[in-house]
Amino acid sequence: MMKKKALSLMSLKLIVLVLSSIAWGQQSMPLLIQENFDFARDQYKTLAKHIPADKMPQNYNPETGKIDARNIEWWCSGFYPGSLWLIYEQTKDPEIHQEALRALKVIEPNKTFTGNHDLGFMMYCSFGNAYRITGERAYKDVLFQSAKSLTTRYRPTIRAIQSWDKNKYWECPVIIDNMMNLEMLNWVSDNGGDKKFKDLAIIHSNTTLKNHFRSDYSSYHVVDYHPENGTVNRKATWQGAANTSSWARGQGWALYGFTMMYRDTRDEKYLKQAEGIAKFILNHPNLPEDKIPYWDFDAPLIPFAVRDASAGALIASALLELGQYVKAEEKQWYVEHAEKMIRSLASNDYRSKPGENGGFLLTHSTGALPLNSEIDIPIIYADYYFLEALKRYKDWYL
Ligand code: GLY
Numbered sequence: 001m002m003k004k005k006a007l008s009l010m011s012l013k014l015i016v017l018v019l020s021s022i023a024w025g026q027q028s029m030p031l032l033i034q035e036n037f038d039f040a041r042d043q044y045k046t047l048a049k050h051i052p053a054d055k056m057p058q059n060y061n062p063e064t065g066k067i068d069a070r071n072i073e074w075w076c077s078g079f080y081p082g083s084l085w086l087i088y089e090q091t092k093d094p095e096i097h098q099e100a101l102r103a104l105k106v107i108e109p110n111k112t113f114t115g116n117h118d119l120g121f122m123m124y125c126s127f128g129n130a131y132r133i134t135g136e137r138a139y140k141d142v143l144f145q146s147a148k149s150l151t152t153r154y155r156p157t158i159r160a161i162q163s164w165d166k167n168k169y170w171e172c173p174v175i176i177d178n179m180m181n182l183e184m185l186n187w188v189s190d191n192g193g194d195k196k197f198k199d200l201a202i203i204h205s206n207t208t209l210k211n212h213f214r215s216d217y218s219s220y221h222v223v224d225y226h227p228e229n230g231t232v233n234r235k236a237t238w239q240g241a242a243n244t245s246s247w248a249r250g251q252g253w254a255l256y257g258f259t260m261m262y263r264d265t266r267d268e269k270y271l272k273q274a275e276g277i278a279k280f281i282l283n284h285p286n287l288p289e290d291k292i293p294y295w296d297f298d299a300p301l302i303p304f305a306v307r308d309a310s311a312g313a314l315i316a317s318a319l320l321e322l323g324q325y326v327k328a329e330e331k332q333w334y335v336e337h338a339e340k341m342i343r344s345l346a347s348n349d350y351r352s353k354p355g356e357n358g359g360f361l362l363t364h365s366t367g368a369l370p371l372n373s374e375i376d377i378p379i380i381y382a383d384y385y386f387l388e389a390l391k392r393y394k395d396w397y398l
Pocket residue numbers: 177239249367
């Protein structure tokens with residue numbers, strides 16, 4: 001009886017939502033979300049046909065019509081399996097399921113990889129989703145091993161996890177992106193694994209809080225440390241327009257990372273930081289009307305600079321989570337912006353046409369403009385965070 005009543009209340013709520021958005025002349029979010037997951041299912045069946053068995057799709061080059069598939073050690077190898085799991089969760093499509101299982105097997109050897117800090121991206125987005133959806137014990141073991149591998153990069157002198165190895169540019173670099181890898185450490189500690197992993201995530205976050213941010217809550221991309229004594233060598237960029245600029249995806253990683261750290265620790269200083277970053281992004285005079293950032297908030301040539309749809313997708317996903325932790329007024333502000341970003345990404349301005357772009361969902365992402373790499377094209381992580389944003393909206397706001 002109670003169940004029936006709850007069900008009919010839910011359907012009533014859904015009907016009201018659908019009708020009110022029809023009245024506003026735009027697709028309702030329930031329909032938009034459903035339509036995008038169906039679209040993703042069909043696109044990813046196309047994508048699956050065009051990648052070598054031992055590699056993961058990275059991007060699509062519209063000029064050559066070719067998909068760039070990369071070795072599993074590339075930092076993005078978890079996004080394709082992760083996207084497949086997110087699509088499978090919503091569609092229960094058996095072909096997508098098979099491909100998700102296959103892709104997981106291909107990247108599993110990464111669990112012992114220690115060559116950089118990207119294990120969280122690679123293994124939590126993939127095996128983390130797979131475990132959440134299936135509860136398969138073997139996936140948990142992979143996550144435990146991956147977290148252990150990641151912690152080999154913790155450097156006590158700098159009180160952080162080293163992002164990249166020493167090279168001709170950097171002594172001991174830590175990039176803001178690294179905040180994203182901490183989620184796996186927290187998860188393992190909170191789910192029966194080594195408790196020290198979360199301690200390291202907290203120490204890393206505190207060091208990042210101290211050294212990566214400017215007074216307006218924008219973030220440097222790279223902080224390079226002296227490994228022998230832990231002092232800061234320099235603050236700079238690798239993928240941004242300038243050392244002092246605000247690289248768009250970096251601001252997104254910061255927002256997502258500190259929101260996640262608040263979720264996992266309930267430490268108010270992380271929430272305050274996330275809110276400061278959100279305000280920096282959303283109030284920025286260079287944030288375009290459609291809310292999809294240029295590749296850098298200080299990019300030369302704005303308003304003619306290229307966009308980064310991946311930054312839009314990941315910021316939308318992060319804002320939806322941040323909305324869970326704040327008072328009603330702020331929540332509405334964050335969710336309205338996230339919805340606007342999702343609607344922009346789902347529009348013809350950013351979304352592929354059916355069957356096009358090799359099967360990728362979104363175009364207009366920018367990987368590393370100063371390195372002349374992946375400019376204004378479909379890139380796998382934009383798809384992943386777009387799907388995650390759709391799921392979060394559905395789970396939390398419908
Ligand atoms: N280094 C990860 C990124 O390009 O965002």
